[in-house]
Amino acid sequence: MSRYCLQCGKANNACICDWIKPIDCSIRVVILQHPSESKRPMGTAKILQLSLSQCDIWVGEDFSQHPELNVLLQDEQTESLILYPSDNSQSLESVALRCDELSAENKRLCLILLDGTWKKAYKMWQLSSNLHSLPCVSLPSHLQGNYRIRKAPTEQHLSTVEAGFHALSAIKPQVDFSPLVTAFTNMVDFQISQMPEGVFERNYNT
Numbered sequence: 147m148s149r150y151c152l153q154c155g156k157a158n159n160a161c162i163c164d165w166i167k168p169i170d171c172s173i174r175v176v177i178l179q180h181p182s183e184s185k186r187p188m189g190t191a192k193i194l195q196l197s198l199s200q201c202d203i204w205v206g207e208d209f210s211q212h213p214e215l216n217v218l219l220q221d222e223q224t225e226s227l228i229l230y231p232s233d234n235s236q237s238l239e240s241v242a243l244r245c246d247e248l249s250a251e252n253k254r255l256c257l258i259l260l261d262g263t264w265k266k267a268y269k270m271w272q273l274s275s276n277l278h279s280l281p282c283v284s285l286p287s288h289l290q291g292n293y294r295i296r297k298a299p300t301e302q303h304l305s306t307v308e309a310g311f312h313a314l315s316a317i318k319p320q321v322d323f324s325p326l327v328t329a330f331t332n333m334v335d336f337q338i339s340q341m342p343e344g345v346f347e348r349n350y351n352t
């Protein structure tokens with residue numbers, strides 16, 4: 147018997163599958179994951195992948211030669227954009243309008259997310275030159291993360307699943323993405339409950 151759940155990849159005693167609720171959504175989501183994220187017990191990209199009807203996780207640092215990503219970027223039926231801070235990023239409202247236009251043309255929107263610490267995501271962005279020509283979209287700066295376990299450079303740093311939740315909810319308000327947050331909250335609560343008493347307060351509640 148494996149120590150890890152075959153579905154979610156978490157340790158068997160920390161399996162998150164029971165909290166996952168399938169969400170049907172016409173937006174494709176691609177998560178570019180830094181290799182250091184893939185084995186972290188608190189990784190949240192998996193919640194998106196297990197919940198959303200069209201979501202892939204591709205692992206790497208430099209994606210400029212990534213065959214599947216390059217096929218996606220050249221696909222004329224798909225308009226891709228990346229959730230990444232930029233001076234001339236589009237508003238989520240304009241992306242929502244564009245998403246409706248695309249469905250009317252039988253095309254689809256693909257939202258690309260970078261999964262890594264702020265520093266690693268920056269490195270991935272720099273190396274992956276094929277991403278630079280994509281339109282960027284950013285989340286409103288007032289959003290705060292519920293990532294109580296991991297140290298973030300600013301209060302605004304959201305986990306990948308939270309970032310995905312906020313972006314998708316703004317682009318497709320008619321779809322209920324809240325099961326993503328429920329699964330995430332359950333996972334964080336479980337991890338905190340597994341910590342020896344006092345560890346959380348000492349190390350994370352800063």
Ligand SMILES: [Zn+2]
Pocket residue numbers: 151152153154155156161162163164
């Ligand atoms: Zn599982």
